[in-house]
Amino acid sequence: MKTLVIYLMAEPETPELARAAVEGGADLIELGFPFSDPLADGPVVRRAGERALARGMRTRQCLDVLARTRELVGDGVPVVPMTYSSLFEAYGWERLAEEIHARGGTSMIVADLPAGERADVRRVQMVAPTSTDDRIALAGRQTDGWLYLVTLTGTTGARDDVSPALGGLVERARRLVGVPLYAGFGISTPDHARAVAELADGVVVGSRAVQVAEEGPDALRTYVSSLRAAIDGS
Amino acid sequence: MRDFGGYGGRYVPETLIPALDELDRAWQEAKGDDAFRAELHALGTSYVGRPTPLTLVERFAPGKKIWLKREDLLHTGAHKINNAVGQAVLARRLGKRRIVAETGAGQHGVATATVCARFGFECVVYMGVEDMRRQKPNVERMRLLGAEVRGVDFGTQTLKEATSEAIRDWITNVETTHYLIGSCVGPAPYPELVAELQSVIGREAREQFLAAADALPEAVVACVGGGSNAIGLFHGFVDDVAVRLVGVEAAGAASLGTGRPGVLHGARSSILADEDGQVADAHSISAGLDYPGVGPEHAFLRDSGRAEYRVATDEEALAAFADLARTEGIIPALEPAHALARARDLDVDLILVGLSGRGDKDLAEALDRL
Numbered sequence: 329m330k331t332l333v334i335y336l337m338a339e340p341e342t343p344e345l346a347r348a349a350v351e352g353g354a355d356l357i358e359l360g361f362p363f364s365d366p367l368a369d370g371p372v373v374r375r376a377g378e379r380a381l382a383r384g385m386r387t388r389q390c391l392d393v394l395a396r397t398r399e400l401v402g403d404g405v406p407v408v409p410m411t412y413s414s415l416f417e418a419y420g421w422e423r424l425a426e427e428i429h430a431r432g433g434t435s436m437i438v439a440d441l442p443a444g445e446r447a448d449v450r451r452v453q454m455v456a457p458t459s460t461d462d463r464i465a466l467a468g469r470q471t472d473g474w475l476y477l478v479t480l481t482g483t484t485g486a487r488d489d490v491s492p493a494l495g496g497l498v499e500r501a502r503r504l505v506g507v508p509l510y511a512g513f514g515i516s517t518p519d520h521a522r523a524v525a526e527l528a529d530g531v532v533v534g535s536r537a538v539q540v541a542e543e544g545p546d547a548l549r550t551y552v553s554s555l556r557a558a559i560d561g562s
Numbered sequence: 563m564r565d566f567g568g569y570g571g572r573y574v575p576e577t578l579i580p581a582l583d584e585l586d587r588a589w590q591e592a593k594g595d596d597a598f599r600a601e602l603h604a605l606g607t608s609y610v611g612r613p614t615p616l617t618l619v620e621r622f623a624p625g626k627k628i629w630l631k632r633e634d635l636l637h638t639g640a641h642k643i644n645n646a647v648g649q650a651v652l653a654r655r656l657g658k659r660r661i662v663a664e665t666g667a668g669q670h671g672v673a674t675a676t677v678c679a680r681f682g683f684e685c686v687v688y689m690g691v692e693d694m695r696r697q698k699p700n701v702e703r704m705r706l707l708g709a710e711v712r713g714v715d716f717g718t719q720t721l722k723e724a725t726s727e728a729i730r731d732w733i734t735n736v737e738t739t740h741y742l743i744g745s746c747v748g749p750a751p752y753p754e755l756v757a758e759l760q761s762v763i764g765r766e767a768r769e770q771f772l773a774a775a776d777a778l779p780e781a782v783v784a785c786v787g788g789g790s791n792a793i794g795l796f797h798g799f800v801d802d803v804a805v806r807l808v809g810v811e812a813a814g815a816a817s818l819g820t821g822r823p824g825v826l827h828g829a830r831s832s833i834l835a836d837e838d839g840q841v842a843d844a845h846s847i848s849a850g851l852d853y854p855g856v857g858p859e860h861a862f863l864r865d866s867g868r869a870e871y872r873v874a875t876d877e878e879a880l881a882a883f884a885d886l887a888r889t890e891g892i893i894p895a896l897e898p899a900h901a902l903a904r905a906r907d908l909d910v911d912l913i914l915v916g917l918s919g920r921g922d923k924d925l926a927e928a929l930d931r932l
Contacts (some may be wrong), residue, residue: 413825418839458578
């Protein structure tokens, strides 16, 4: 069974949306804590973050959404906050990490904190097609549970095709790292998800899920089901 | 790579780390390479316009001895060209043929477009649409020089968003592209790289000041946005412990004066942010100081006590701008006008001020307000 990861931006409606995603077949929820200057994100997630900030979604509100999401999706589904370093600087690195765990977060992802920086902060590490073998090995040693493969050189957002760089990255990571490999960035359709699932252990869908979530839980459940069916058929 | 007392670092997505490693290696090699230094020196004297003179301005500040380091006389009209030329030579060593940059006031964009024309590089400059409106002549200059200017129409629509978009472009095109950052900000090794390329200002100024005044200045004063002209000037005097180093920020963009530790554009530094770490808007009449971050080395110099940082208001800068024009026949950029405003009321008499650029670009904005 391949793992299906759905990213959602933290807003007041997100716990219900996350539950719908899990009903549709999501195995893990990534929960975006918005930041004003998200360098790794393309237009869709950036705009979602701007909207969340305009609605008052600061760190405390995001932690409340995390706790409520944890209640609604049940214990079997990891919920992994994904954000940027500035929020940790402001809240305190250790304090925010502790708070995330206390509210039911399962690890976390810090998009602008590459392996080697602040090694004491335990988190899911990311590697990219540009990563050297040494860096993939380092990320593999430091990562928390699974490794996030960024499929392409670029920011988050839908693309026409699955990145041709993914195959080589998976092959290198398999050789260097012993943890499950979940691939994300640029994956938006069931066909993409199927193709990625043939290579990696999990598939992360972000920008397109954020867009569909704007249409409500039913639309999101249907969309996630279509991804699930494609992955399971692979 | 230097650690600035816990400031600095490489807070960027993993995709960029190999490029930063590659840049750092190339920079370390180039620094020790006589041919690289000789080429920079030759470009400095034959193209950029170095050395720049010192000018004593006794009518501007009667009773004091204030000398200006005249970076306004450089090709393209500001100190930004020192950094742009150096990074262009580095980009060629790296085999990169495409350059991306951000610009606020347009001076760094013009300097980048200039060196790209000179070296035959493709050039893309990101600029907030609000700044494009405020600095229209510089947009036209960049286009004339062959650069593509891409407007950034979200968020503050100023330098902060332009920088984010330039970094996103770099993430996407990192294998072909060099990011020619305009100040001593960003992920390591950029802060030390830019400081080193700008430190020619301080090296020249120290020698010239000793020759002119037969003493070292009591204080060295420079404006600070990202802080590259100040760091370049300060580097010439940082080991002269009796010389006060005074940075002057815009009152509405005082990242050092009123900021807090935070992470912006790849580095930990002192930034304008709310208590949750969300970056705040800066406000200054001078587009070049209108930035909520600052180079990590300045945060370090502040904390260590080696440098002191003050602010000047829009009105104080405008008054100094007009006074320097009328008393000395020099129209400064609004950015160094902030330094001039604080220098003339400083409680010492023998002062060196970094005049980082000329004011042609600011006429419309300043005449509107005067």
